[in-house]
Amino acid sequence: MTQIRVDCYSISADGFGAGPAQSLEHPLGRGGEQLAAWLFPTRSFRSRVLDQPDGETGVDEGFAARGFENLGAWILGRNMFSPLRGPWADESWRGWWGDTPPYGVPVFVLTHHARPSLEMQGGTVFHFVTQGFEAALQQARAAAAGRDVRIGGGAATLRQYLQAGLIDRLHIAQSPVLLGQGEPLWAGLDLPALGYRLAEVVPGERATHLRIERG
Numbered sequence: 001m002t003q004i005r006v007d008c009y010s011i012s013a014d015g016f017g018a019g020p021a022q023s024l025e026h027p028l029g030r031g032g033e034q035l036a037a038w039l040f041p042t043r044s045f046r047s048r049v050l051d052q053p054d055g056e057t058g059v060d061e062g063f064a065a066r067g068f069e070n071l072g073a074w075i076l077g078r079n080m081f082s083p084l085r086g087p088w089a090d091e092s093w094r095g096w097w098g099d100t101p102p103y104g105v106p107v108f109v110l111t112h113h114a115r116p117s118l119e120m121q122g123g124t125v126f127h128f129v130t131q132g133f134e135a136a137l138q139q140a141r142a143a144a145a146g147r148d149v150r151i152g153g154g155a156a157t158l159r160q161y162l163q164a165g166l167i168d169r170l171h172i173a174q175s176p177v178l179l180g181q182g183e184p185l186w187a188g189l190d191l192p193a194l195g196y197r198l199a200e201v202v203p204g205e206r207a208t209h210l211r212i213e214r215g
Contacts, residue, residue, distance in 0.1 A: 002141055003148045006158060006170040007067030009185075010035035010207070013174060016182035017155035024083040027096060034177045038206035039064055048102045059204040063171060072144025074107040075136050077157035081109045081126065088115050095126065106143040108136040110157060133160045155183040165194055168214055173207040 011017050012035060019029025028035060039045050043055030044064035055061070082093050095101055100121040108127050118126040129136040140149045151161055161167045172185075191197075191212065200211040 002072070002144055002146060003168045004137065004151065004161070004166055005148055006151050006153075006167060006172070008039060008064055008171060008173060009153055009158065010039065010173045010175055011185050012177050012179045012182075014178050014180065015184050015186050016179040017153060017158070017185045018079075018183040019179050020182045022079060022083065022183075027083065029179075029182050031177075031179050032182065034179075035175050038173055038175060038204060041206075044068060049097070056205070059202060059209070060173075060206055063173065063202075063204065063209050067150070067171065070148050071105055071150050072147030073105050073140040073149045074103050075133075075140050075149060075151045075157070076107060076109050077154045078109055078111045079154050080152055080157075081107075087113045091115065091118075094118060094120070100124075106140070108140045108143075110136055133157065134164070134166075137161070137166060155185045158185060159187070159189060162189055162191070162194065162196075165214065169199075170196075170210075170212040172210040172212065173204070174210060175207045 009017065019026070019032035022029045026032065038060050041056045042061040042064040043057055044061060046052040046055035048068065081095055084093055101124040104123040106125050106127060108129050110133055111128050111130060114130050115128040117128070120126070127139065129139060137149065151158060151167065195214050196212050198210065199213045202209040
């Protein structure tokens with residue numbers, strides 16, 4: 001059965017999923033690159049994103065590797081695809097990751113502005129969904145064909161799906177940094193009232209890993 005999951009989503013100790021002032025120069029906002037410092041040295045990140053054969057093993061790597069298992073589709077907020085805002089000026093922006101993004105499956109991007117689907121190397125196809133987050137999930141489920149759907153973020157996108165009770169399980173990596181401001185993940189959410197529980201807390205080499213489940 002298809003699971004709707006969040007994996008390897010990094011937040012600060014004070015709950016921010018990105019720093020302020022996200023831009024081309026600062027994709028994760030000012031100071032936001034600190035959040036994923038646990039992920040960058042792992043074997044999974046280095047092999048899948050940097051095409052490098054080395055990388056660390058251990059607890060952090062275990063969570064990174066599991067995040068890529070049994071995936072049939074992804075959902076991303078527009079900020080996770082592009083630093084641009086408003087209508088697409090043209091179709092020259094093709095994502096943050098070069099010609100071969102690390103997804104390898106269909107990716108559904110939430111946006112208010114239509115754009116033709118974009119086929120990349122390595123099996124990634126970006127589809128731009130203007131009908132809302134529930135429509136994106138319906139399309140992603142169909143594309144996943146029984147495998148799981150991973151919601152990659154950002155924070156506002158995760159909050160939408162959590163508030164609607166549509167996420168089955170989450171892996172949150174809490175990094176030991178304070179941002180003070182930015183994109184808050186938990187703002188306005190009452191997770192217990194929404195049916196979520198903290199299933200496990202696992203200290204890693206560079207982050208503390210929280211597993212949260214619904215039901």
